[in-house]
Amino acid sequence: MNDHRLIPSLDFISFPTASPFSCFDFIKDRFDETESIHRCFSIARSRGLSCITVETIQPVGLVADENHEITSLYPDYSMQSLVRLGFWTCEFENDRKPAAKDAKHFIGYAICKKDSTSTRMDWHVFEAVFPKYNHPHNCVPNTKSYAVTIGDNEFRVTGIIYCQQNVLNKSCAQVALRSLLSRRLIDGDIAYSKINKIARNNATTPDWKPTEGLSPKQIRAILRSFDIPFRDIDYCEEEKTNSHIRHEIPYQKYIYAGVESGAGALLGFRFDGPAAGDSKHIIPFFGHTFNKDTWVPDADMSYFNIGGSVGYIPSESWTSSFIGHDDNFGPNFCVPRVYVKPSQADYVIELLPDQYEYGGLQAEASALPLIYSMMPLLCSSTNTWMQRMGQCGASNSQRIVLRALAVSKETYLIHLQELTDWNNNQENSNILDFLPERLPKELWVVEVSVPHLFPANQHKMGEIVLNPLIPFNSSNPNDYDRFILARLPSRYFFINEVKEGQPKFTYLESQLTSHTSLLTC
């Protein structure tokens, strides 16, 4: 599904962008001042833009598929223009085309399309890929490398694909899904005609049109058709029986869990203000920014109470923004974590890695009974860090930080192998040799830390490891079969057996006796 990116162009021209060149004038003259295209130029400008390459290309692959679908919906449709833009940090002297040696100067690309019917004629960004902002606190897991032809050569850029709606065959929902699914599907991308076919089969009316948007039922059907598990919540539906639901299960929990797992999340929300009306928008999130100096956790405003005076400090508290695309305005925006008010967020869906049976919020909650049940043990330990954790987790404060990560067994084992604690100890090689054959292929790793240690050192006390491949059972919500092990300073804990519903534990000494680094995203 790469044809539209790799097809040779019909022409080629480059424009140096140093003064007096104006992106404003260029976009006005060539792209009708389209906001999303301007955003692409702005991103490139902030990355040191020196030159733009502009190529006309023929519609093939996914673009041809789209044009065919639009024609079936609008017989008077015609594609007016299809342009491939390349953004560079170097100039190409004497109008030469980029050579392989110019790869390091490649910022990103955008394929822009002008569609026309009898009632409208608009440019939109069919797709664009730019890398994330290069800052260590800007976290975008699970990016994908996209190959694109510019001139006579192929270049690569890594990021999360951005797509814009065109009000013809795709609305915000279809493009949001493509953004998140393109990086994980075996075909490498997805055609809108395929999305819409599934949506049509799950529409409430037989004459459903793509521009009507997608319902959660249609979104779920699309995800299920690709065997992509998810966890979602419709706050409007839940409010019918629980007026506190938006506070009890905040939407940020789903977004953060989806982002951290590398699968992403979608947030459906209504606009604010008197002119907003009933229209609802949905956008994809795939990253977040970390701010170690966030005031919120210390101010006790981030304590997440799950009920019955049990809670914790989610690591999401140090997230200042989520990173996502807005199909109306462009790619790679930082949306402040609390910008969309709970009253506006109507639907959120956390995508899960393949075969996962429950989400990150459930993983974090599942770890709580064991963590807090251990507190008497930790407080009486001779290990200083266990004592500190016990003090933070005391019932009158419960200042334990949790961070749930979906990782493969291999990733976890490499992490354990590479860990060095604050006293420069590494794990016992006998334990590292013992574990591999005894862990499921996928894991929820719920990292456990305390305030100051988590944001300042980006370190943890240890982790609770869960099996994500065991389905949730409402009649046994605390299924101990999901628990694999707990690793805390100086000890591993296992459930030896469950007798009359009560787990019996054993432990094994660990050579990691103090805090260690977090699993990096």
Added chain:
Amino acid sequence: MVDQKSFTSSKIAHEAAKVFGDKVKPISIEMQYCQEVGTFLKKVESAHQRAENSQLLFK
């Protein structure tokens, strides 16, 4: 193909006892907050099930 649900903590515990002998020791931990957490987990899962009935539309 190995059943991924068969990887349980008790299986690890028993095999650890065979491999590491008396280095694996019992320890008493009285579980707390299971009911509260179970209630929360059921709430999250029920909300997920009910989302199938959603009447929302995003465009």
